[in-house]
Amino acid sequence: MGEETLLVGRGLTKRYGGVTALEDVSFELRAGEVLGLVGPNGAGKTTLVDLISGTQAATAGELVLRGAELSGPASRRARAGLARTFQYPQLALELSVRENLLLGRAARRHASLWRMTVGAFAGALRPRVADDVRAIRLLAEELGIEGLDREAGDLSLGEQRLVEVGRALGQDPLVLLLDEPFAGSDAQGVAGIAEVIHTVRRRGHGVILVDHNVDLVARLVDRIMLLDRGRVAFDGEPRECLASPQMQQVYFGSVDDPDVGSETGTREAEVEDVRS
Numbered sequence: 495m496g497e498e499t500l501l502v503g504r505g506l507t508k509r510y511g512g513v514t515a516l517e518d519v520s521f522e523l524r525a526g527e528v529l530g531l532v533g534p535n536g537a538g539k540t541t542l543v544d545l546i547s548g549t550q551a552a553t554a555g556e557l558v559l560r561g562a563e564l565s566g567p568a569s570r571r572a573r574a575g576l577a578r579t580f581q582y583p584q585l586a587l588e589l590s591v592r593e594n595l596l597l598g599r600a601a602r603r604h605a606s607l608w609r610m611t612v613g614a615f616a617g618a619l620r621p622r623v624a625d626d627v628r629a630i631r632l633l634a635e636e637l638g639i640e641g642l643d644r645e646a647g648d649l650s651l652g653e654q655r656l657v658e659v660g661r662a663l664g665q666d667p668l669v670l671l672l673d674e675p676f677a678g679s680d681a682q683g684v685a686g687i688a689e690v691i692h693t694v695r696r697r698g699h700g701v702i703l704v705d706h707n708v709d710l711v712a713r714l715v716d717r718i719m720l721l722d723r724g725r726v727a728f729d730g731e732p733r734e735c736l737a738s739p740q741m742q743q744v745y746f747g748s749v750d751d752p753d754v755g756s757e758t759g760t761r762e763a764e765v766e767d768v769r770s
């Protein structure tokens with residue numbers, strides 16, 4: 495793991511009217527690091543991912559990516575090196591798997607879908623298309639994505655997730671934000687997504703992985719940040735996090751129950767069982 499600081503968040507706060515979704519959250523993601531973000535429903539995990547990706551504007555706080563302020567709309571942040579997936583995959587359902595993956599390759603180069611469309615019509619993309627198509631064939635092989643000509647709308651939820659994660663990897667992100675990527679995935683999907691996480695780490699870039707499955711997260715990440723009601727309850731080594739009183743308190747409301755494993759084991763079984 496590299497020591498270089500990749501992304502810093504300071505004092506991030508988000509209020510929706512009277513609801514405080516996130517309160518004074520600070521964190522650091524180092525180059526080559528995978529940070530797990532866990533916490534019960536409503537803890538603020540998706541809100542944090544939204545604030546980082548620019549999907550939502552922060553009420554307060556700042557973000558710094560490789561020493562430069564990270565701000566503005568999601569498209570600008572994508573060009574700066576951020577890629578994300580959503581809790582509910584957001585593919586262009588009428589396009590093929592190949593075309594969806596191509597969108598990822600193009601997103602880093604173009605300011606917006608609008609400019610991308612104009613660019614495509616103007617022929618600006620043409621010289622790169624052959625390279626992109628080749629790269630996508632390799633990417634699909636690596637992740638176990640089959641049937642590149644299928645319409646995205648015909649895919650199962652798990653397949654859509656894998657394509658969305660593949661599309662995000664195609665952006666060659668400095669920071670990849672994955673919001674519950676395993677839900678609805680079968681074993682092959684989980685393996686493909688884990689491969690993406692390892693690839694980003696090997697490149698010396700960073701991943702923030704949100705998931706309910708604490709056990710699975712603990713096996714894939716270098717560090718875990720536990721959120722509880724919008725605040726950071728724990729930030730440290732996965733094993734220490736699993737054994738921490740904060741973990742017991744947040745998930746069970748008691749520090750006496752030592753059996754976090756059985757709870758997370760149940761969730762893992764859900765991942766295995768939800769075949770799509």
Ligand SMILES: Nc1ncnc2c1ncn2[C@@H]1O[C@H](COP(=O)(O)OP(=O)(O)OP(=O)(O)O)[C@@H](O)[C@H]1O
Binds near residue numbers: 539
């Ligand atoms: N658009 C919104 N308007 C009002 N409140 C919101 C909005 N989005 C999120 N919230 C609230 O902010 C809090 C944090 O929500 P968030 O979705 O970030 O939690 P989460 O940890 O991702 O939960 P889950 O695991 O269920 O996805 C919750 O209380 C939620 O109801």
